[in-house]
Amino acid sequence: MADRDLTSKRSHLLNESVIREMTRLATTHKAVNLAQGFPDFGAPENIQAHARDAVTRGINQYTITWGSRRLREAIAKKAAWFNRIQVDPETMITVGCGSTECMMAALMAVVDPGDEVIVFEPFYENYGPDSILCGATPRFVQLSPPEWSIDFEQVERAFNAKTRALVLNTPHNPTGKVFTREELTRLAEMAVRHDVVVITDEIYEHILFDGREHLSIATLPGMANRTITIGGPSKTFSVTGWRIGYCLASPALTLAIRKVHDFLTVCAPAPLQDAAAAALDEAESYYPRLHLEYTARREKLGHILEEAGLSCRKPEGAYYYLADISSFGFRDDVEFSRFLVTEVGVAVVPGSSFWMPPGGSRWIRFCFCKTDATLDAAATRLGALKDKASQYLATAGRAAAS
Numbered sequence: 169m170a171d172r173d174l175t176s177k178r179s180h181l182l183n184e185s186v187i188r189e190m191t192r193l194a195t196t197h198k199a200v201n202l203a204q205g206f207p208d209f210g211a212p213e214n215i216q217a218h219a220r221d222a223v224t225r226g227i228n229q230y231t232i233t234w235g236s237r238r239l240r241e242a243i244a245k246k247a248a249w250f251n252r253i254q255v256d257p258e259t260m261i262t263v264g265c266g267s268t269e270c271m272m273a274a275l276m277a278v279v280d281p282g283d284e285v286i287v288f289e290p291f292y293e294n295y296g297p298d299s300i301l302c303g304a305t306p307r308f309v310q311l312s313p314p315e316w317s318i319d320f321e322q323v324e325r326a327f328n329a330k331t332r333a334l335v336l337n338t339p340h341n342p343t344g345k346v347f348t349r350e351e352l353t354r355l356a357e358m359a360v361r362h363d364v365v366v367i368t369d370e371i372y373e374h375i376l377f378d379g380r381e382h383l384s385i386a387t388l389p390g391m392a393n394r395t396i397t398i399g400g401p402s403k404t405f406s407v408t409g410w411r412i413g414y415c416l417a418s419p420a421l422t423l424a425i426r427k428v429h430d431f432l433t434v435c436a437p438a439p440l441q442d443a444a445a446a447a448l449d450e451a452e453s454y455y456p457r458l459h460l461e462y463t464a465r466r467e468k469l470g471h472i473l474e475e476a477g478l479s480c481r482k483p484e485g486a487y488y489y490l491a492d493i494s495s496f497g498f499r500d501d502v503e504f505s506r507f508l509v510t511e512v513g514v515a516v517v518p519g520s521s522f523w524m525p526p527g528g529s530r531w532i533r534f535c536f537c538k539t540d541a542t543l544d545a546a547a548t549r550l551g552a553l554k555d556k557a558s559q560y561l562a563t564a565g566r567a568a569a570s
């Protein structure tokens with residue numbers, strides 16, 4: 169009897185991330201890892217202390233499924249002063265296991281199989297698979313380099329009777345784009361006209377540069393009842409492993425999100441919810457420091473990449489540089505990334521991770537949520553990039569680009 173395939177058709181629609189291969193190669197070749205977007209420095213000491221303290225105080229059992237009262241109150245306070253979004257912690261906040269789970273719960277709460285979801289491309293690599301897991305079809309709309317601008321006619325054409333949601337991410341991974349007020353206003357107007365929900369991932373809301381201010385689309389006319397705003401402490405407080413995130417939404421949308429979330433994960437880690445609440449309560453004086461530190465890291469990596477001959481646009485927010493490698497003469501981003509990790513000793517993410525095939529082959533992504541020592545080590549290695557690229561291409565029988 170032929171072996172039956174024991175796996176679902178749905179699982180076949182998902183491809184294993186190239187990032188995993190890069191991480192494996194990075195370990196084998198002892199590369200400096202500028203691939204995965206997590207900090208290699210500790211969370212602020214007071215925040216670590218809150219986590220230890222919460223466990224010791226016995227906060228170790230399930231919380232109410234949509235999040236501890238203390239954390240929801242802290243989030244509501246922050247949403248009011250920072251995002252200018254007024255939320256009732258009793259009916260408009262759902263705490264989940266990272267903004268990753270929140271995005272999945274939000275999509276499952278508003279999208280049915282056969283529906284369509286508009287996603288800007290390039291996109292944070294989870295959004296495509298998230299839509300597929302809901303049985304929905306992602307409809308991609310290109311952001312155009314160098315400014316990653318929006319073609320609103322293309323957005324308009326992407327809407328149809330099946331469209332239920334538009335996914336936004338600002339500040340944006342991987343481009344560093346911060347959506348402007350004008351862009352968000354036009355998108356809000358379209359969302360209202362087409363009667364769809366906007367699910368906005370604002371996980372990098374505190375990492376903005378050059379005087380930019382964060383704007384939540386939920387605050388724009390007509391958007392309060394049709395926006396799900398997602399955030400969390402992962403990036404702001406360097407606690408990506410804590411797995412805490414939240415959705416802010418109208419009571420009606422929140423009811424649906426909470427039901428999905430309950431059956432997905434029950435609740436986020438209880439002691440870390442308590443510590444995240446303490447972190448938020450103490451954070452107003454922390455944000456300026458965060459801003460200064462990330463500005464310095466952005467300048468440092470920008471300088472390193474420029475010296476190495478990599479052409480990049482300065483990010484407006486988040487903590488990534490997207491470098492254009494088309495002048496190097498490699499076949500594509502995957503070949504370049506493999507070469508970079510094995511021959512130069514620096515791990516990055518190939519651009520194709522953020523586009524649907526065959527997109528992204530001109531780009532690679534570097535992250536700068538790293539210590540000075542890590543960035544210095546990357547600088548030393550990238551200093552040899554041009555010579556090693558010429559050698560590599562000559563060995564492969566191809567000419568180096570000028």
Ligand SMILES: Cc1ncc(COP(=O)(O)O)c(C=O)c1O
Binds near residue numbers: 401402
């Ligand atoms: C745009 C974006 N959203 C969400 C996440 C994941 O956030 P969390 O740790 O809260 O799940 C990331 C992590 O890289 C990200 O870049």
